[in-house]
Structures are given as structure tokens and as C-alpha cells.
Amino acid sequence: MLTFAIPKGALLKSSINLLKSVGLDFSAFLDDSNRMLQIVDPTGSAKALLVRTHDVPVYVEYGQAQVGFAGDDVLREKQPRVAQLLDLKYGYCRMAIAVPKQSPYKTPLQLPSHCRVASKFVNCAKAYFKSIDLPVEVIPLYGSVELGPITGMSDAIVDLVSTGKTLRENGLVEIEELFESTARLVVNPLSYRLNTDQVATMVDKLRFVVENQSS
Known part of the structure; x- marks a missing residue:
């Protein structure tokens, strides 16, 4: 069957x-x-x-x-x-990097070396930052990834975005799209x-x- x-x-x-x-x-x-x-x-x-x-x-x-x-x-x-x-x-959705609205970082290349990035898509995040030759620490989170920057645990997140509403409601903005899905x-x-x-x-x-x- x-x-x-x-x-x-x-x-x-x-x-x-x-x-x-x-x-x-x-x-x-x-x-x-x-x-x-x-x-x-x-x-x-x-x-x-x-x-x-x-x-x-x-x-x-x-x-x-x-x-x-x-x-x-x-x-x-x-x-x-x-x-x-x-x-x-x-x-349809997209994988994106987001940071707090008040963050000084406006592009991924502005993120400091060895900064922390929270994501449930650990391999996707690591592959992207390796592709731009930026060493970062990827923190695996499998719940509300947005809490990473809110609590100060991470400088950015890599997560799926559909409408962007969740990001906006939590004071985050996209700075880069990795790929569409x-x-x-x-x-x-x-x-x-x-x-x-x-x-x-x-x-x-x-x-x-x-x-x-x-x-």
C-alpha cells in the first residue's frame, strides 16, 4: 500500500x-x-x-x-x-537574517566576528555565514527564536519568514534573505x-x- x-x-x-x-x-x-x-x-x-x-x-x-x-x-x-x-x-516563505530594529548592523557583513546567531536552522545558518567568510556562533533554539535578540542572548537570528508580522511584533527587522522556500x-x-x-x-x-x- x-x-x-x-x-x-x-x-x-x-x-x-x-x-x-x-x-x-x-x-x-x-x-x-x-x-x-x-x-x-x-x-x-x-x-x-x-x-x-x-x-x-x-x-x-x-x-x-x-x-x-x-x-x-x-x-x-x-x-x-x-x-x-x-x-x-x-x-511560500523565505529564510532570512533579522536583527533588533535598533541594531547598528544593517547587513550581515556588518555583524562582528564570533557574534551569536540564534536559529532552529543551524546547518542553513552555518552554511550561509561560511559562504561570506564570517565566523559566528550559531545557537540552536527550537522554540521562539525571536527571544534570542530580545533577551540579549544573540545579536541576530536566522529563521523562516512568511509575512514578517512576528518579526515586527517583536521589534526585529530583516537585513538579508538567504533563500526562498x-x-x-x-x-x-x-x-x-x-x-x-x-x-x-x-x-x-x-x-x-x-x-x-x-x-
């Missing part, structure tokens, strides 16, 4: 709608009273796992799910051994090559829907 890894949070509704467009219904995950983490489509042809966003590529890499929906930000951070086959064109279709490479449980066939169906929606 074909298994999908569907992320909780911002990508959930769009991912379920996309699957619905190819005849698979996992809308029970949208019910606030639902506590199930695994459900089978009413047709009995596929099932879905409801997992944390950062866990999607893990389930796909290890074969517990053949197909998953993951943000490009997560894939850049985790560098999983999965095949990225399709930009799904939803879940959208949801991506990822598959287990072996399952795709062997077309296990018709993975390749499903990918073709999803590609057709996405390409026709964007045309």
Missing part, C-alpha cells in the same frame, strides 16, 4: 487538497477532534502518516513512507537521502526506481495536477 508522509502545520491543508485532486481523501486530518496519526484512504489504496514537518524526509528516507511533502527549507537543513521531484508551488514532493529513491506500490505512477498524476494548476 502506498504511504504518504504529510506534514502538520502550514503545509497540511494544501497537501491534503493536492492528494484529493488525484482521488485520495485524507481530510480527516483536518478535523480538530482527530487524534489519529495514521489513516487509510476510503478507497483502501493508500494511507498517510501525520508527522512533524522536519520528520517528513526522515520517514521517506527510511522507507516508512514512499512519498512525502516537505518544505525546501527542511530539505536544505536536513540534507536527507531522498529524491526531490517537484516544486509544489505552495507554502516552497513545498517539494519527495520520494524514496529505491521505491521510485522500482515503482513500488505504483510510486512513479502517483508522481506522474501529482505532476500533471501541479503543472496544470500553474499554467
